[in-house]
Amino acid sequence: MLLDFEKLGGLRAFLIGLTVLVCLFLVLPIIFIAALSFGSSQWLIFPPPSWTFKWYQELFADPRWLYSALTSLKIAAIVTVLSVVIGFLAALGLNRGTFVGREALRALFLTPMILPVVVLAVALYALFLKLGLAGTTLGFIIAHLLIALPFSIISIGNALEGFDKSVEDAAVLCGASPWEARVRVTVPAVSHGIFAAAVFSFLASWDEVVLAIFMASPTLQTLPVKIWATLRQDLTPVIAAASTLLIAFTIVLMVLASLLRKGQKS
Amino acid sequence: MALSATASTGSSGTKDSGFGYLVPALLLVAIFFILPVLMLLLRSVLEPEPGLQNYATLLGSTTYLKVFLNTFIVAGVVTVISIVVGYPVAWLLAIMPERWSRLVLAIIILSMWTNLLARTYAWMVLLQRTGLINKTLMGLGLIDAPLPLVNNLVGVTIGMTYIMLPFVILPLMGVIRSIDPAILRAAALCGATRLQCFLRVLLPLSLPGIASGALMVFVMSLGYFVTPALLGGTSNMMLAELVAQFVQSLVNWGMGGAAALVLLVVTLALYAVQLKYFNPNRAR
Numbered sequence: 001m002l003l004d005f006e007k008l009g010g011l012r013a014f015l016i017g018l019t020v021l022v023c024l025f026l027v028l029p030i031i032f033i034a035a036l037s038f039g040s041s042q043w044l045i046f047p048p049p050s051w052t053f054k055w056y057q058e059l060f061a062d063p064r065w066l067y068s069a070l071t072s073l074k075i076a077a078i079v080t081v082l083s084v085v086i087g088f089l090a091a092l093g094l095n096r097g098t099f100v101g102r103e104a105l106r107a108l109f110l111t112p113m114i115l116p117v118v119v120l121a122v123a124l125y126a127l128f129l130k131l132g133l134a135g136t137t138l139g140f141i142i143a144h145l146l147i148a149l150p151f152s153i154i155s156i157g158n159a160l161e162g163f164d165k166s167v168e169d170a171a172v173l174c175g176a177s178p179w180e181a182r183v184r185v186t187v188p189a190v191s192h193g194i195f196a197a198a199v200f201s202f203l204a205s206w207d208e209v210v211l212a213i214f215m216a217s218p219t220l221q222t223l224p225v226k227i228w229a230t231l232r233q234d235l236t237p238v239i240a241a242a243s244t245l246l247i248a249f250t251i252v253l254m255v256l257a258s259l260l261r262k263g264q265k266s
Numbered sequence: 267m268a269l270s271a272t273a274s275t276g277s278s279g280t281k282d283s284g285f286g287y288l289v290p291a292l293l294l295v296a297i298f299f300i301l302p303v304l305m306l307l308l309r310s311v312l313e314p315e316p317g318l319q320n321y322a323t324l325l326g327s328t329t330y331l332k333v334f335l336n337t338f339i340v341a342g343v344v345t346v347i348s349i350v351v352g353y354p355v356a357w358l359l360a361i362m363p364e365r366w367s368r369l370v371l372a373i374i375i376l377s378m379w380t381n382l383l384a385r386t387y388a389w390m391v392l393l394q395r396t397g398l399i400n401k402t403l404m405g406l407g408l409i410d411a412p413l414p415l416v417n418n419l420v421g422v423t424i425g426m427t428y429i430m431l432p433f434v435i436l437p438l439m440g441v442i443r444s445i446d447p448a449i450l451r452a453a454a455l456c457g458a459t460r461l462q463c464f465l466r467v468l469l470p471l472s473l474p475g476i477a478s479g480a481l482m483v484f485v486m487s488l489g490y491f492v493t494p495a496l497l498g499g500t501s502n503m504m505l506a507e508l509v510a511q512f513v514q515s516l517v518n519w520g521m522g523g524a525a526a527l528v529l530l531v532v533t534l535a536l537y538a539v540q541l542k543y544f545n546p547n548r549a550r
Contacts, residue, residue, distance in 0.1 A: 001454045002463050003447035005361045011460070015358040022355050022431065023370055026377040029388035029428070032398070036391065044391050046398050086290045093287030107541065109291060112299055114537050116489020118506040119526045122513045123302035126309070142298050149291060207381050210491050214514075227383045231496060235391055243384030250379045254372075 030247055037240035044237060055241040065242065068226040075137065075222060076205040079144045083201035084194055086145075087152025088187075094153070095160040106153075113150040117210040120146065125214040135217030143215050144205035151200035159193025160186075192261075199257060303530070310523030320524035330508070330525075337505040340419055340494070341487035344426045345480050348434045351427075353476065356438035361447075378432040386496050389425045390416060393497070417499030425493045430486065434479045441475025442468075478544035485536045489529055505529050 001007045008015065032046070037055055039048025059065050094106050112120060124143055125134060133139035163186065171181035187194065209224040216225045223242070230239055310320050324330050359367050377385070392398050393415035400412040415421055445468070453467045491506040498504065503511070509529060512522030 001447075002450045002460065002468050003361050003442075003445060004451075005363065008361075009460075015354050018351070019355045019358050019370060022351060022435075023373045025428070026431065027373050029385060029392060030377065030380055032392065033384060033388045043396070045396075086294065089287040090291035093284045097284030097288070099283040099285045105288065105292075109295060111537075112295070114485070114533065116491075116506055116529050116533055118489060118491045118509050119303065119306075119530050120299070122509055122522055122526055123306040124298065125513065126306055126519065127298070127302040142294075145294065146299055149294070153291070203379065209383060224381070224383055227381075227387075228492075231383065231387060231390070235387070235394070239387055240391075243381065243387055246381045246384055250381070251376065254376065254379060 033240050034244045034247065036237060037244040039237065042237065044235060044240070055237040058238050059241045059245075062238075064221075065223075065226060068221045068223045071137075071220065072206055072222040072224070075140050075144060076202050078141050079148050079205040080198050080202045082141070082145055083148040083152045083204075084156075084197050087149055087197055087201075088156050088194065090149070091153050091156040091160055092182075092186075095157060096165065109153050110150045112146045117147070117208075121211045121214040124211070128215070135215065135220055137220065140212070140215045140220070140222070143211040144208055147208065147211070148201035148204040151204055152197035155197040155200060156190060156193040159190035159196075163189050195257075195260065199253065203253075306519075306523045307527050307530075308523075309519045310521075310527055313520035313523075320520045324521065324524050324528065333503050333505055333508050334528075336419060336502055337488055340422055340426065340504060341484050343423050344430055344487045345484045347423075347427050348430045348483050349476060349480050352431055352434035352479075353438060353472075356435045357442055359435065359439045360442035374432045374435060377428075382429070382492055385428065386425055386493050389421070389428065390496060393421050393424065416497055417502070419498065419502050421497035421499075422494045422502065422504070425497045426487055426490060429493060430483045433483055433486065437479050437482075438472065438475050441472050445471045474544060478540060481536055481540050481544070485533055485540075489533060 002011075005012070036044055036046065036048065038051050038053070039046070040050045040052040040054070041048050090109060094102060094109075121143070124139075124146075128134040128136075128139045133142070167189070168181045168186050171185045172178055176184065207224065208222075209228055212222045212225045213228060216222065221229070223246075227239055227242060230236065311318060313320075355370075359370055362370075394400075395412040395414075395416075397415075399415065400409075403409045404412065415424070449471070450463055450467055453463045458466070489506050490504070491510060494502075494504040495507050495510075498507075505525065506529065509522055509525045512518045512525060516522075
């Protein structure tokens with residue numbers, strides 16, 4: 001009866017009340033930021049004395065914001081492609097491999113996700129200083145690829161678990177080359193896993209701050225680095241405007257993802 | 267059987283163990299993950315001169331001891347609050363009608379997917395002296411002067427709990443959903459009170475989920491950098507900030523490496539516990 005929604009009795013009111021509070025706790029700061037970005041107060045007084053677009057104008061007037069957003073987009077796009085391709089191959093190997101130490105390798109590939117990012121950031125920074133990769137786009141891509149790859153391996157690996165390999169073998173028996181069979185039979189069959197891998201990889205790079213702080217140079221900054229640097233100076237409402245655009249972008253991605261999932265079900 | 271053997275032999279011409287597929291990922295991880303981490307650890311015992319003096323300094327001084335204490339206290343408190351608050355929410359989510367649970371899930375996922383800096387910025391603004399929370403409390407007459415909610419560990423704890431809650435709620439919801447309601451009905455039929463049902467049936471059955479969620483949040487909190495750096499101020503450092511500070515401001519790679527190793531060892535040890543006792547793949 002504790003697991004029957006209808007028979008919870010007085011407990012139900014308590015659980016609902018607490019859940020509503022937690023939902024408010026989770027959602028109010030996000031709404032708050034969006035509201036502040038249209039408020040006229042430099043000191044972020046709430047509720048704002050009047051409404052304005054000036055923080056957005058200021059945001060778009062400074063080319064460094066736009067430039068850092070484009071840098072983020074470029075790096076995230078390249079990381080997404082590499083992460084999906086390398087992740088697909090690795091998931092295939094982990095899923096079908098017959099070699100010893102498969103589980104140990106799987107754990108190894110997932111470690112960058114568990115490890116405190118700051119350790120990875122400091123270690124990579126030291127290596128990149130030696131290799132001349134610090135402050136380069138390539139350095140950024142490598143760093144973000146390391147933390148995006150686990151997401152691809154998990155998503156695509158899960159999808160491959162549910163795919164019967166004999167379908168691919170059938171294509172080979174019907175005359176397809178092994179790679180043709182993989183690309184034209186297996187890839188479409190696990191496309192939902194590939195899509196999830198792409199979304200997670202993109203977000204892993206797009207939102208990443210810690211590695212980015214170490215990889216950045218004064219001339220090469222991603223959007224989170226730009227926000228970080230501005231935040232350390234003051235709490236200007238321009239950050240609220242930038243944050244609101246990021247939140248809007250997130251909602252668009254979420255809606256797209258759920259629409260695609262619905263489309264696949266029907 | 268024979269068919270699949272022919273096909274897989276045909277795919278590469280020779281015996282294919284499938285190892286080849288792993289080569290790109292393995293190269294990436296070996297060169298840019300294992301190698302740099304090992305190099306960093308090596309520096310911690312080689313710089314400025316060979317020996318363990320970096321570790322002696324790190325573990326022997328009260329300044330750094332305070333950093334360790336801060337880290338473990340914040341991670342512990344965040345874990346406890348997240349579980350205590352998250353468990354009832356996960357419980358309700360697991361059993362409530364789908365149209366409502368979908369809304370709650372959408373809110374949780376929106377908060378999870380919102381840029382980390384945007385969320386931390388929100389709390390910096392909300393918690394400051396003239397922020398909404400202090401103003402509301404003063405307006406209600408509950409306090410006379412603004413509470414110091416930011417640039418201290420209170421701020422860090424609030425900001426981190428905000429981030430960690432979804433990571434507790436989502437897996438716990440799955441665990442509670444997988445418990446058969448008939449077991450609880452049976453307990454009630456046998457005369458157990460509600461409290462007994464909860465303490466002796468529901469809670470023990472969800473304990474693996476609670477333990478694994480708690481461990482995950484604790485590990486994530488230990489190594490957190492962004493939120494403590496922005497909400498904690500300079501005098502309340504946590505371990506991840508210490509690592510960054512050694513490298514960035516002090517350019518002391520020996521100490522930085524030593525602090526990183528401590529963080530690494532604690533994290534990997536807890537990860538090993540997680541894998542050993544709570545691995546979902548093995549439980550199946």
